[in-house]
Structure formats: structure tokens, C-alpha cells
Amino acid sequence: MVITFPHMGRVYISVKALFDDLNVKLVVPPPVSKNTLELGTRLAPEMACLPLKINIGNYIESIKRGADTIILTGSCGPCRFGYYGVVQKEILKDLGYDVNIVILDAPNTGFKAFIDKIRMISGYSSLSSLMRAFRAAFKVTVEVDELMDIVLRKRPREKHKGETDRLLSRFEHDVLKVHGSTETLELVAIYKDKISVIAEDEKADPVRIGLVGEIYTLIEPYVNLNVEKKLGSLGVEVHRGITLTDWIKTHLSMDMKYKRARRNALDKAKPYLGRCIGGHAWETIAATVGFNEKGMDGVIQILPFGCMPEIVAESIIPTISRDLSLPAMTVTVDELTGEAGYMTRLEAFVDLLSQKKGMVS
Amino acid sequence: MKIGIPRALLWSIYLPLWKAFFNELGHEVVLSPPTNKKILNDGVTACVDDACLPVKIMHGHVIDLMDRADLIFIPRLISICPREYICPKFIGLPEMIRNSVAGGPKLLVLDFNAHKSIRHGYDGFIAIGRQLGARESAVRRALARAMKAQDEYTARLLGGSNPLMLLEGMALHAGIGGNKGTIGLIGHPYLLYDRFVSMDACRKLAQMGYRLIFPENILPEQIERTCSIYPKKLFWSYGKHLLGSGLAMLEKGMADGIIVLSSFGCGIDSFMVELLQRQNQRDFRIPLTVITLDEHSGNAGFDTRLEAFVDMLEWRDHNGHYFSPHGEGLYIC
Known part of the structure; x- marks a missing residue:
């Protein structure tokens, strides 16, 4: 059994650490590229x-590298993500790929099935080593997210342009070479130190923008055309509305304190949207209001074309923007999104924000 | 009080229930007119670009009703069947309308949520009945009568009728133009039974001499059974309805051909149609075409596609089923 999984931003670092610890063979799909997208689109x-579409591309690229089992998380609607596994299985079946797709649905839809699947993909490791590996992988996720927070803070402030990104890309290169969670954590710590000491320009007073939207689009840099880096290089301090750590804490952990805090955060959306409508639309609305309270200069919503829940959020955001006088922009991405047009929109938005900031202060 | 019901989304399925409920409570019901150019344009202008056609049209109907009704009835159909949903946009519909339609329409929102159980769903009716100032006992009585009207309507649909005949009095019986066969017409009710959106496909096909069967004619048990081939429960009621009825038509050989009408950007159709096409391709190989509709669809192009499909059905019979589909030779495998 050789396992693979779809890419979603830096999730591969944690997944790799997890399966390394469990001694299960794993193929990390090659980074999402034009080829991945073209395979998927076709x-x-x-x-x-x-x-x-990108998932399909990932699978095929991984199958060519020897993977025979695909793991994927699931949900039970109403967002389309819940049925990804089934549709993808049908597509791969018709293409003649003989692979096993394991859909990890939330444990409450069938606890025994969930445990069985976990035991199967973990190569029947003992329960204690499973727990240990999961905990370590979670630690990796938290640490990598912290590293990214440092990166996001540094980018607009660095004295020598591009220094942060140079270190980040070296980290992404190195992280594939280490084995297991211990080594990964060590490497993350090293890069956290390295990036923290990058020289800052004291005069820098960056515009602050909050990113909200559909989780995959926000987390996967290829899909959002690396919006964090683009904004960073425009001198913007980017704040993320949703991170992988949030997702894991919400869906897989028993952290009651976090759940209460999340509940409180979601309550902020109440005047506009008082319930879950699938996907992350509720979180998008709550985060938009939350970002205003944190004093952001603006908010950008990113969604993949046709994303059902985010369309509802998209129609609510202009009202929030008016009520709170918070500049907001919605960007829809799909396989035809062109880099130049996208960049122009980001630049225009940032220009407006910095002019506004200049006038206010 | 005058309560406006927009002729959009699932009105063609639930109108008897909604109308009887409000009438029983002593309110007048005003329907918006059938979709027309103006309603479409108003809706498209008000709504966000990314939304699908039916949701845009819903906005148009609300705008139309704004000065004719005291309250506009917006059903928030979260779930119509336990452990299933309809579509995220249906759940966020009142919010979309409030934020997109200028002038602050007064909405009467029904929260129908049968995710836990059907009984829970009807609590929503009790709540809006109370909101309208009726006593709970009166609301329950009205609801019971309304549900009876709805049951009769559903039974007639399952018996082979369709909303166009029952609600709009359209003559759609087989044999307007001869009797050449049966076409299964699959799509969401808000496409099939909206004559403007569907470009009157039903009448056109009937005139070409075909009998039509609709997803509403297929028994729920059959739908459940055909959908059980998938390893995971289909959690969209209408997705399941369309896919299941399509599979039932294929399996039972009910139709000579299947036309799927889908609206551009429909997230659920994108999956359901894919699964239906793949299943058809593998096991049944019955002619199946998908026509995507949006606010830019033109009548002429649409007719051409219908005619081409029907021609293909007829030639196929004529040529003894030896037909070379695109890209595939007859003697080359």
C-alpha cells in the first residue's frame, strides 16, 4: 500500500510527518502546477x-509515482466537497486506474467505519503509536502555521526585498528531505529563527488586509495565485481568516476552549448570517466582521468560481462593507484566471487602501 | 394581509401547500406573473454575478412583488428530508435577497428544516403562522388542511401529471404531434416547469410527437433504490431526485432518450449529471444530452439542439442502432 492525498497548501508537511512516523509509504504529490491543473480540467x-479539478490532477501525478491508495476527508453537505470522493472515484474508474479511495468522514457518521479506515491506512499500528503520531502531526501543523505568520509579518517589513521568500522556498525544499515529525519540527524551528531575525525597515507602516473566503482557495497558493506573496511584495501585512490549524481544531480536536472562542467569533456574523450554510460562508462573514474589529484596512474575499456557499457570502459582504465602512473586494478564481488582470486588481485595491490610510493618519 | 409568493425556485412543487396554508389562515395570496424578460433583467441586475440563473430569477420575482404584496414569502428550505440538504444557496436565500434587492422588501421567511426529522420541519410553519397573528391551534388546523392539498398534488404528479398541466393548465398530452416515443426530461423543477427559462422545451417536444416523463413522475422508492449503488449517501434531496430518476428511467427503459436541462454554474448538477452520464455510458448507452441554460441562452440555438437530438433519436431507430458516435469508429475498438 502506497498512500497519497490531494494537496492543500502546506498540509503535505503534516501528512508526511504523520505517515513517516507510522512507517507507512507515502507519495507526496508534486507541487500543484500548470500540468496538474490541465490534467484536472481535462x-x-x-x-x-x-x-x-486540481485534486484529480494530484491523484494522477501521484499514481504515476506509484501510489495506489488515496486518502481524502469528507463531509455530509451541503457543500459539494462532501461528494468529492465518489465523483473522483468514478472518474478514475473510467480512466482505468485501479486505486482505492478512502474517504474519512467525520466519526459521528459511523464510528466503527472511521476507526477501521484509520487502522487500515495506518498499516494497523497500535493505538498508542497512532495517537502519538496524530498529536505530533498536529504539532507540526501548528508550528508551520506559526512560521507562516512570521513570514506574513516579515514580508512587508523586510529591508532587503525577497529575503523572506528566499528562505521560505529553501524551507519548502528542505522539508521534503527530512523524515518524521521530530526532524520536521527541528527544521521548522531553525527556519522560524532564521526568518525572525531578518532585518526590518523601521519606517515601514504596512497596510493591513484580512483574507477571507473558501478554505482551499485561501490555503493553496497555486490556486490563489500566491496572493499572500503578491500582497506581501506590495507592502501589505496579510492576515488569514482561516488556517489549517483552525480547521483541525474545529473538526478533529476536543479543545473546548477553542470551540467556545470559535462560537463567539461566529456570533459576530449574527446580524448578517445566523447559521451554517455549508462550506465556510459563515466563517467568511464572521471573519470579515472580526477583521474590522481588529482594525484591518480592508478585506479580500477569494472564492473558486461556482462555489455555492461563498456566493451567498459574496452577496452579504457589500452590506457589511457599507455598514462598517470597511473596504472589501471579492475575487473569483478558476482555471482561466489570468495573472496580470488579477495583479492589477490587487494593486488597485492596495493603492486605494494606502491612499485612504495616508489621508486618515 | 396580502402575501406574495414568487413563482420561482420550488414554487411549482410546493404551491398547493403554501397557498392552502395562507388561505386557511385567512390571508390573500398574490402570485408573481410567470417569468418574463423584465423579471429576468431585474433579477440579473440585482443579484451577484456568480449566482445561478434560478436564484437570479428569484430576485426578479421578489422585485416584481414588492409593491403588490404586504409580505413576500421566502421559503428557506434548509432540508426537506432527514439527513439531506437542498443547496447552500437555498439556505442563504433570505440573506441574499435582503442584501441584494434595493428598497428593503418585507420578507416572510419560512425556516423549513427537516434535517433531524420531518416533524421538526413543520415547526417552521407553526412559527410563521404565529408570526402572522394566528393562534397555534388554528395554525395547526390550517397546516393539516394544507398538507392534505399537497398530498393530493404529489399523488397526481406521481400518477404521471406535471406542474405545467396542473398549475398552468397547459395541454401536454402525448400525441399533439403524433406518437413517436418517450423522452425523459431531467432537471430541477425551476428549470423544467418555467416556460420562459426552459424555452418552452416541454411544449416543443410534445409538438414533435414525444411523450415526456419527468423526475416528479418517478416513485421515491425507485429513486432510493437506484441511488444506493453509490458508496456514500447522496445528501442533496434534489440531486438525488434527478440522478435517481434518471437512473430509474435508464434501468427500466422508460425513455428512448434523455435530455438534461441544467443551469450554468449549478454546483449540484455538475456532479449529478457527471454521475448519470458515466453510468449511462457504462451500462445503458441511451442517447443523452445536456443543455445548459443561463441568462444569455437564445431560443434559436436551443431549438437547434432539441431538433438535432430528436433527429438523432429517429435516425438511430432507422439505422438499426448502428451509429458512429463522435470520435469512435464502428469497427475500431
Whole structure:
């Protein structure tokens, strides 16, 4: 059994650490590229949302490298993500790939099935080593997210342009070479130190923008055309509305304190949207209001074309923007998004914000 | 009080229930007119670009009703069947309308949530009945009568009728133009039974001499059974309805051909149609076409596609099923 999984930003670092610890063979799909997207676009339904297409590309690239089992998380609607596994399985079946897709649905839809699947993909490791590996992988996720927070803070302030990104890309190169969570954590710590000491320009007073939207699009840099880096290089301090750590804490952990805090954060959305409508639309609205309270200069919503829940959020955001006089912009991405047009929109938005900031202060 | 019901989204399925409920409570019901150019344009202008056609049209109907009704009835159909949903946009519909339609329409929002159980769903009706100032006992009585009207309607749909005949009095019986066969027409109710959106496909096909069967004619048990081939429960009621009825038509050989109408950007159709096409391709190989509709669809192009499909059905019979589909030779495998 050789396992693979779809890419989603830096999730591969944690997944790799997890399966290394469990001594299970794993193929990390090659980074999402034009080839991945083209494979996916050709084989997936035309109207499917972008993440599904990229997933298909990831699978095929991994299968070519020897993977035979795909793991994927699931959900039970109403967002389309819950049915990804089934549709993808049908597509791969018709293409003649003999692979096993393991969909990890939330434990409450069938606890025994969930445990069985976990035991199967972990190569029947003992429960204690499983728990240990999961805990370590979670630690890796938290640490990598912290590293990214440092990066986001440094980018607009660095004295020598590009220094942060140079270190970050070296980290991404090195992290594939280490084995297991211990080594990964050590490496993250090293880079955290390295990036923290990058010289800052004292005069820098960056515009602050909050990113909200659909989780996959926000987390996967290829899909959002590396919006964090683009904004960073425009001198913007980027704040993320949702991170992988949040997702894991919400869905997989028993951290009651976090759950209460999340509940409070979601309550902020109440005047506009008082319930979960699938996907992350509720979080998008709550985070938009939350970012205003944190004093952000603006908010950018990113969604993949046709994303059902985010469309609802998209129609609510202009009202929030008016009520709170918080500049907000919505960007829709799909396989046809052009870099130049996208960049122009980001630049224009940042220009407006910095002029506004200049006038206010 | 005058309560406006927009002729959009699932009105064609639930109108008897909604109308009887409000009438029983002593309110007048005002329907918006059938979709027309103006309603479409108003909706498209008000709504966000990314939304699908039916949601845009819903906005148009709300705008139309704004000065004719005291309250506009917006059903927030979260779930119509336990452990299933409809579509995220249906759940966020009142919010979308409030934030997109200028002038602050007064909405009467029904929260229908049968995710836990059907009984829970009807609590929503009790709540809006109370909101309208009726006593709970009166609301329950009205609801019971309304549900009876709805049951009769559903039974007639399952018996082979369709909303166009029952609600708009359209004559759609087989044999307007001869009797050449049966076409299964699959799509969401808000496409099939909206004559403006579907470009009157039903009448056109009937005139070409075909009998039509609709997803509403297929028994729920059959749908459940055909959908059980998938390893995971389909959690969209209408997705399941369309896919299951399509599979039932294929399996039972009910139709000579299947036309799927889908709206551009419909997230659920993108998956359901894909699964239906793949299943058809593997096991049944019955002619199946998908026509995507949006606010830019033109009548002429649409007719051409219908005609081409029907021609293909007829030639196929004529040529003894030896037909070379695109890209595939007859003697080359």
C-alpha cells in the first residue's frame, strides 16, 4: 500500500510527518502546477469547482509515482466537497486506474467505519503509536502555521526585498528531505529563527488586509495565485481568516476552549448570517466582521468560481462593507484566471487602501 | 394581509401547500406573473454575478412583488428530508435577497428544516403562522388542511401529471404531434416547469410527437433504490431526485432518450449529471444530452439542439442502432 492525498497548501508537511512516523509509504504529490491543473480540467466535469479539478490532477501525478491508495476527508453537505470522493472515484474508474479511495468522514457518521479506515491506512499500528503520531502531526501543523505568520509579518517589513521568500522556498525544499515529525519540527524551528531575525525597515507602516473566503482557495497558493506573496511584495501585512490549524481544531480536536472562542467569533456574523450554510460562508462573514474589529484596512474575499456557499457570502459582504465602512473586494478564481488582470486588481485595491490610510493618519 | 409568493425556485412543487396554508389562515395570496424578460433583467441586475440563473430569477420575482404584496414569502428550505440538504444557496436565500434587492422588501421567511426529522420541519410553519397573528391551534388546523392539498398534488404528479398541466393548465398530452416515443426530461423543477427559462422545451417536444416523463413522475422508492449503488449517501434531496430518476428511467427503459436541462454554474448538477452520464455510458448507452441554460441562452440555438437530438433519436431507430458516435469508429475498438 502506497498512500497519497490531494494537496492543500502546506498540509503535505503534516501528512508526511504523520505517515513517516507510522512507517507507512507515502507519495507526496508534486507541487500543484500548470500540468496538474490541465490534467484536472481535462478529466473533471466542466462545471465542477476548481479544487476537485486540481485534486484529480494530484491523484494522477501521484499514481504515476506509484501510489495506489488515496486518502481524502469528507463531509455530509451541503457543500459539494462532501461528494468529492465518489465523483473522483468514478472518474478514475473510467480512466482505468485501479486505486482505492478512502474517504474519512467525520466519526459521528459511523464510528466503527472511521476507526477501521484509520487502522487500515495506518498499516494497523497500535493505538498508542497512532495517537502519538496524530498529536505530533498536529504539532507540526501548528508550528508551520506559526512560521507562516512570521513570514506574513516579515514580508512587508523586510529591508532587503525577497529575503523572506528566499528562505521560505529553501524551507519548502528542505522539508521534503527530512523524515518524521521530530526532524520536521527541528527544521521548522531553525527556519522560524532564521526568518525572525531578518532585518526590518523601521519606517515601514504596512497596510493591513484580512483574507477571507473558501478554505482551499485561501490555503493553496497555486490556486490563489500566491496572493499572500503578491500582497506581501506590495507592502501589505496579510492576515488569514482561516488556517489549517483552525480547521483541525474545529473538526478533529476536543479543545473546548477553542470551540467556545470559535462560537463567539461566529456570533459576530449574527446580524448578517445566523447559521451554517455549508462550506465556510459563515466563517467568511464572521471573519470579515472580526477583521474590522481588529482594525484591518480592508478585506479580500477569494472564492473558486461556482462555489455555492461563498456566493451567498459574496452577496452579504457589500452590506457589511457599507455598514462598517470597511473596504472589501471579492475575487473569483478558476482555471482561466489570468495573472496580470488579477495583479492589477490587487494593486488597485492596495493603492486605494494606502491612499485612504495616508489621508486618515 | 396580502402575501406574495414568487413563482420561482420550488414554487411549482410546493404551491398547493403554501397557498392552502395562507388561505386557511385567512390571508390573500398574490402570485408573481410567470417569468418574463423584465423579471429576468431585474433579477440579473440585482443579484451577484456568480449566482445561478434560478436564484437570479428569484430576485426578479421578489422585485416584481414588492409593491403588490404586504409580505413576500421566502421559503428557506434548509432540508426537506432527514439527513439531506437542498443547496447552500437555498439556505442563504433570505440573506441574499435582503442584501441584494434595493428598497428593503418585507420578507416572510419560512425556516423549513427537516434535517433531524420531518416533524421538526413543520415547526417552521407553526412559527410563521404565529408570526402572522394566528393562534397555534388554528395554525395547526390550517397546516393539516394544507398538507392534505399537497398530498393530493404529489399523488397526481406521481400518477404521471406535471406542474405545467396542473398549475398552468397547459395541454401536454402525448400525441399533439403524433406518437413517436418517450423522452425523459431531467432537471430541477425551476428549470423544467418555467416556460420562459426552459424555452418552452416541454411544449416543443410534445409538438414533435414525444411523450415526456419527468423526475416528479418517478416513485421515491425507485429513486432510493437506484441511488444506493453509490458508496456514500447522496445528501442533496434534489440531486438525488434527478440522478435517481434518471437512473430509474435508464434501468427500466422508460425513455428512448434523455435530455438534461441544467443551469450554468449549478454546483449540484455538475456532479449529478457527471454521475448519470458515466453510468449511462457504462451500462445503458441511451442517447443523452445536456443543455445548459443561463441568462444569455437564445431560443434559436436551443431549438437547434432539441431538433438535432430528436433527429438523432429517429435516425438511430432507422439505422438499426448502428451509429458512429463522435470520435469512435464502428469497427475500431
